[in-house]
Amino acid sequence: MQELFIKYLKSKSNNNTSFVDEIASVLDIGYDAAYRRINQKTSISLEEGVKLAKHYKISLNKLFEVGSSTTILADLSPPIHNIVGLEMWLKQSYNNVYPLTKLKSATIIYSAKDIPLFHTLKDSYLSRYKMYVWLKDVDPEMTRNKISFDHFIKNIPDSLLENAFKLGQVYKDINITEIWNNTTINGSLQQVLYYFESGALSKELALLICKDIEDVVHLIEKQAIQQCLVGSKNKSIYNLYINDIHTMSNTVMVKTPHQKVFFTPFTVISYFKIEHQPTCELMHEFFEKQMSISKLLVNAGEKDRSLFFNRMHQKINRLRDRIIIDNDAFDFE
Template sequence: MQEQFIKFLKGKTQDNTSFVDEVAGVLDIGYDAAYRRINLKTSLTLEEGVKLARHYKVSLNKLFEVGNTNTLIAELPPQPKDELGLEMWLKASLDNVSTLIKLKNCEIIYSAKDIPFFHTLNDSNLSRYKMYVWLKDLNTDMAKSKITFDDWVETIPDSLLQSAYNLSAAYKYIDITELWNDNTVTGTLQQVLYYFEAGLVSKEMALSICEDINDVINHTEEQTIQQSLFGAKNKNSYHLYKCDLHMLTNTVMVKTPFQKVFFSPFTVLSYFKIEHQETCEMMHDFLQKQMSISKLLATAGERDRTLFFKTIHQKINTVKAFINLDDKRTFL
């Protein structure tokens, strides 16, 4: 058990500091004593195990996972229920991303059932609308209220918007690979239609949101061709795959030189954070298999790439045409 625990802690070390020196410092013992514990010549005491767990930010529950291939301990993010809760959720997400920025050779793989949210967290009506939809789903009082998006957007806290912008900017420092299909944009378009037909989004605002979605798709297409993130100081890579076989799930896989972590959604903004390495390897292998049978749109050929983005723009234009109709009819 101690061998597996020490190996797990080594995987959490993210700088060039000697692991022996670091353990010696945490436990306030000499180099030789730390070396003996790391090499299993001396057993760790319970108190020492707790100290190491705290230093490496490993919960005691997590220790039950070490060496056990059948037990998973999942971490949950803050549960946003109002504007303040959403702001805390965005800041917690930024903390996760900021840790990656400090490392080299990190990558995010995103199985995009919906448009990845960091594409939408900018100074646009789409960004504000996404927040409105999230809160309508999560906040019971807001769900029951008749407040329109046009009215709510006038009251949105500046700090909430800034938290969104900070998170979006952080993603420009990480290599990103995404898997999309023809329906990745559909969920967002259905949200626009739903609240427009309910009278909670004005015609002018709904059309403005559709234009913002168009801008996101244009931006994504340009990044796809260049295979790099625009605005990234380190010229971080961006790769987009078109996946036609498997359903996409909004799962986010994070790869670092030290370990893998993935985030699996289960409600609107709630997710399970999984660090169990055997499970992470299974998820990573599955995503790799998905990519192997998908088209990398940067190299698939101009025809396939153009057709893919043209199909998405046609969906957006269909929604805009529906919004402009005087006699509303069923969209899908």
């Protein structure tokens, strides 16, 4: 048990400091005493275990799985009710993701029901529109006051944009594997159509958002062919799989040499964080199965790649035509 505890603490430790020195400092003991505890020559007391758990912000209950074998514990992301809550969510997400950039073997696996978040968090109309849509779903004041996107875009706090772009940038330095299907783009297009038809989105801005979605698709295609993230300081790997069987879920798994953890949607943008390792292994096995019956796009023929991305561009063009004509209803299929 102590071996597992120490191993987990190492995964949470500050890479810039000697782990022995770090433990000695937290427990207020000498270097030799800390060394003996790390090497299991001296047992860690309950009081010391609690001190270490508090310092590294871990749950002893979760780590040692106290409770039913069929029961798991989950962390819930910060609640979002308004712009302040969204900014807090972006900050915490950055703090969770940034340490992964220091681990060369860290990988994010994303089951993309919608266009993955980090593709949209850049200085664009699409990024601002995504934040508008999230807030419309969680902030009743925006609905009551009938806030349009045209109004919202003029009043977005600079700090909110800065935190969004900062989070989007940090993802470029982590290896990423995504699993898409032919409907992954539909949610974003449907959101544009819904708010355009409801009068909350002007024709001019709707067309600019369509252009941004188109740019995202072009970039994803380029990265999928090159198998790397454009602009990555770490030369991070990017793999795109196409799955024609399963519906995606927006579940995200983070895999490091030390552990696996996954995040599964709770509401619009909130999520459950699962660290229970047996459950994480099951989720990882499911992802592996999905990838085994999917096409890795870089290995697919030019015809298959072209067909997949052309479908998405056709959907964008149909939405663009619908906005310009502004009459008969249609769908994306």
